[in-house]
Amino acid sequence: MNLRTAFERGLLVVGIGVLAAPPTAARGVERQSPDLGAARALFRTNLDAIRRRDRAAYLACYLESDSLARTGPVGFRLGFKDLADRTGANDWPDFFDASDLKLAPVREGIVYGTYRYRVRYGEDEQSGLSERLFVSTPRGWRIAVTTAFPAPPGTPPPPRALVGATLIDGTGKPPVRDAVVVLRDGKIECAGPRTRCRVPAGVDTLDLGGLWITPGLVDAHVHFSQTGWVDGRPDALDARDVYPYEQVEERLRSHPETWFRSYLCSGVTAVFDVGGYPWTVAMQRQARGDPRAPHVAAAGPLLSTLDFWLNLPAERQFIYLKDEAVARDGVRYLESLGSAAVKVWFIIAPGRDFDEMARAVAAAGDEARRSGLPLIVHATGLREAKAALRAGAKVLVHSVWDRPVDEEFIRLARAGHAIYCPTLTVADGYARVYESVRTGKPPAIDDPLGCVDSLTLAHIASTPAVGAGRLDPSRGADPSGLAQLRGIMAANLVRVHRAGIPIAMGTDAGNPLTLHGLSVHAEMEAMQAAGLSPMAVIVASTRGGALAMGKLDEFGTVQPGKAADLLVVAADPLAGVANLRRIRYVIRGGEVRPLDELRVRR
Numbered sequence: 001m002n003l004r005t006a007f008e009r010g011l012l013v014v015g016i017g018v019l020a021a022p023p024t025a026a027r028g029v030e031r032q033s034p035d036l037g038a039a040r041a042l043f044r045t046n047l048d049a050i051r052r053r054d055r056a057a058y059l060a061c062y063l064e065s066d067s068l069a070r071t072g073p074v075g076f077r078l079g080f081k082d083l084a085d086r087t088g089a090n091d092w093p094d095f096f097d098a099s100d101l102k103l104a105p106v107r108e109g110i111v112y113g114t115y116r117y118r119v120r121y122g123e124d125e126q127s128g129l130s131e132r133l134f135v136s137t138p139r140g141w142r143i144a145v146t147t148a149f150p151a152p153p154g155t156p157p158p159p160r161a162l163v164g165a166t167l168i169d170g171t172g173k174p175p176v177r178d179a180v181v182v183l184r185d186g187k188i189e190c191a192g193p194r195t196r197c198r199v200p201a202g203v204d205t206l207d208l209g210g211l212w213i214t215p216g217l218v219d220a221h222v223h224f225s226q227t228g229w230v231d232g233r234p235d236a237l238d239a240r241d242v243y244p245y246e247q248v249e250e251r252l253r254s255h256p257e258t259w260f261r262s263y264l265c266s267g268v269t270a271v272f273d274v275g276g277y278p279w280t281v282a283m284q285r286q287a288r289g290d291p292r293a294p295h296v297a298a299a300g301p302l303l304s305t306l307d308f309w310l311n312l313p314a315e316r317q318f319i320y321l322k323d324e325a326v327a328r329d330g331v332r333y334l335e336s337l338g339s340a341a342v343k344v345w346f347i348i349a350p351g352r353d354f355d356e357m358a359r360a361v362a363a364a365g366d367e368a369r370r371s372g373l374p375l376i377v378h379a380t381g382l383r384e385a386k387a388a389l390r391a392g393a394k395v396l397v398h399s400v401w402d403r404p405v406d407e408e409f410i411r412l413a414r415a416g417h418a419i420y421c422p423t424l425t426v427a428d429g430y431a432r433v434y435e436s437v438r439t440g441k442p443p444a445i446d447d448p449l450g451c452v453d454s455l456t457l458a459h460i461a462s463t464p465a466v467g468a469g470r471l472d473p474s475r476g477a478d479p480s481g482l483a484q485l486r487g488i489m490a491a492n493l494v495r496v497h498r499a500g501i502p503i504a505m506g507t508d509a510g511n512p513l514t515l516h517g518l519s520v521h522a523e524m525e526a527m528q529a530a531g532l533s534p535m536a537v538i539v540a541s542t543r544g545g546a547l548a549m550g551k552l553d554e555f556g557t558v559q560p561g562k563a564a565d566l567l568v569v570a571a572d573p574l575a576g577v578a579n580l581r582r583i584r585y586v587i588r589g590g591e592v593r594p595l596d597e598l599r600v601r602r
Contacts, residue, residue, distance in 0.1 A: 036103055039111035039134040042141045043101060046132070047115070053092040059084055063135065063142040093119040095597050099204045100158035109136035116158040117148060120597070123257065125292060126150050127157070154289050156186040157590045161199040164209035165568065167191060170542035170557035172535060175574065181213060183564040186291075186590040191558045206592065211584055212572055214538060215558050216269025216294075216565035218545025219520050220421050221397045221506025224259060224283060224298070225252060225276030225317055228515040229459045230466070235310055236430060236512050237437070239466050246312055253279045256286060258453050260293040262517035265451035265598035267580060269565035269588050270295035270556075272506070272549045274376050274397055275302040275343045277317045284340065291591035295563075297340035297549045299376060303330045303364055304345040305357040318345065323356075324363035331367035340550070341395075342368040346379045346388055358387040365391035374550060385409060389416050395548050397421045397506060399489035410499045419548045421506040422493045424526040427485060429513030434476030437467030443513055449583060450599035451517050460513070490530035497532055504548035505541035524577045537577045564590035 042061060049058035059080075062068065068080045077083075097118040106112050111134040118127040133145030160183045167179035169191065180197040182189040190197040199205055226232035231243035232252070263271060271294050273280050280298040287293035307320040319330045321344065331342050344361055348354070361377070368375045369392060376395045377388035381402045388396060389412035399422045400409070413420065436443045442461045445452060459466075476482075497503055505527065507519040520541065527537045546556025555563040566587040571579035583595045 033105035033111070035105055035109065035111050035134075035136065038136070038141045039103055039113060040101070042134055042143065043103070043113055043115070043132060046143060047096075047098045050092065050096050050098075053089075055087055055089070059087060061143050062146075063137065063144045093121055094601075095120040097592075099160065101204075102202070106133075110134070118157070118591070127155070157183075157291065157592075159184040159189075159200070159203045160590070160592060161203050161205045162208050162213065162566075162568070163194075163199060163205050164207055165211045165213045166572070167558060168212060168214045168535075168538060168573065169559065170215040170539060171559075172539050172543075175212075178209075179213065181558060181566070183587070183590040186564055188558060188560050188562050188564050190560055206585075208568060208584075210570075212569050212579075213558065214567045214569070214573060214580070215542035215556055216567050216586070216588065217267045217520055217541050217580070218270040218272075218505070218549065218556060219263070219268050219507055219509060220272045220274075220395070220419075220504040220545040220548040221423055221508050222271045222273050222516065223276050223508070223510035224256065224273050224280050225249065226510025227252065227459075228456055228510055228513065230433060230463070230512050231459065232510060233310075233512055235308075237433060237467055237470055239470060242466060249277065249312060253277070256283055257292070259516040260287065260290075261598065261600070262451045262453065262515070263294045264292070264517075264586050264588060264593070265449055265595070265600070266517035266520055267567040267569075267583050267586055268294055268517055268520055269563075269567075269586070270545065270549065270551070271297075271509075272340075272545070273298040274341065274395075274506075275299055275317065275345070275378075277301065277312070277315055278337055281337045281339055284338070289589070291589040294588070295549075295551065295555065295565075297551065299341040299343040300334050300337050300339040301330075302343045302345045302378075303327060304347065305352070305360065306345065306347040306349045308345070308347075321357070321360045321364065324360055327360045327363040328367040331364055331371055331373070335371040335373060339373065341374045341376050342371075343376045343397075344378065344388070344393075346377050346384045348381065348384070354383070354387075358391070361387060362391040365393065368392070382406070382409060386412060389413055389418055392416060393418055395419045395421060395504065398423050398508075400492050401485050401489050404488065405492045405495055410496070410501070413496070413501045414499070419502045419504050419544065420493070420496045421504045421548060422489060422527065422530075423506050423508045423523070424486070424489050424493070424530065425519065425523050426508035426511050426514045427482060429511055431476045431479075431482055433463060433467070433512045434471060436463045437471045438473075440464045445515075446522060447515075447518055448581060449518060449595065452515060453600055456515065493527065494531040497536060502544055502547055503527075503532075503536070503540040504544035505537070506545070506548075521578070521581050524580065528577050534574045534577050538573060538580075541577075564588075 046061040064080045066079050098115050100116040103113040113132045128150040130148035135144045162181040167176040181191045230237040231248045234240050281300045283296050287296040301317050301319050303321045304318045305321050308318040365375045374394040375392050377393040379385040379388045380398045382400050385400050432443045507523045509516045509519050524537050543556045546552045555565050568585040570582040573579045586593050
């Protein structure tokens, strides 16, 4: 049984006969004993040898005896020689985290200890509890018993205190310098200055002096049914002869972990999928309680005023909003799926009466209220946006980009307690795809964090070749039009913000070159460039996103009782939100992960 198998099945080393006499029960953990220091030193040496992949140092910690046993749920193996033979150069975990060390003297010369572990072999991750029994021998202290049993699913990570960082809690309040944030059972137990939030006895600390803590980022507008390239949007550039659409969608459905990892790697701990195939709704359950995934809420199939063709033969992501009856039936269908919201794609369909479309949207809003589901509307024109607000829209997931918003829009948004999600950068991705095809140069990828998977990188690099002969030359050929669009969106964002309408950051990730995860950084920087302060952008990207998801009571700010979802960065984001790229740790559900663990290994 090698080291990897030991972690997977339960790793134990038992010195048979060591406990021949009945031990004295320890009356408390870490009580005073002259043996504790020696046992603790050996404990740390043993764990450090695993981190350093030092075989000699690792084996030197164990009792060299033929009675040594490695045991677990499936039995045990005897002998130190067997342990040595099975501990090889390729057995070490890719990542190893040991925390929450506890020690208690059993009797003179014997100390019992435990720690919590988390290991990763490639994409396979396990966590659990490991025991040690330390004994004093003529050759020094040795480990006589070691167990490692995987934790049941849903077991929270060990408690931890983050100390010394500057805390930006997501509420908009001034930052707290030299803060303490205590994490326990996957939630925030305390957050604030050292004078008010003390480190509990026996809890491991992580010194974050000189760093900054914010809530985990929330992307309030994503699409898991899209890839971030043209294979997921053949309406943008049709390459289905090379990448059959049904195969693309099956890959997306089968491998959500690709995007889960890219979001966490980018500092995003919650996402709102606001439209896609029915299987996206099931991702809410897949991600729930999994510290390797962001929180997920999903709206499921979109109700569309345009009878859009981008569907599969037996599965639709666009339900044509033909009339009011279809609207109500569609909402009831979404409710039966377990959708988190009702999403309407309010597109001006050629030849269709606007008032007829508005009545269908209003019927969807009325049925959504009856079902207790929020109404989300894609409405990029001012006329459609006003009709959506009258229909009860709680979230507008795009900027109004055809003209400046007016007082009526502001009044309707205030009255309906609506949230504005500007998605300033998604149009740029389409423009970059078309420019790449025209110039023959692959698009640049803004990925300093190393979060993009190799398949997406390869697809993006092939854009000029794939697009050759398939691109309508008129598409994306008017840079002045895009510049005008950007100007209107920026001005409307500032006006809406100044009017006190809540803002939620969202990227529309999944659209061509709006990549899952890392696109949040370009979006936040665009929001700051439009005129929002760094603090306003941070609030929109944390609290605002949680509010849009209807989950503000669960996450979005660093406050006691909320999920321990945090981002730790190396530079002050209040000096510029570009500093949110300088990630040191991402914490999801209390599990602390350094950026290096989350990067894609290529």
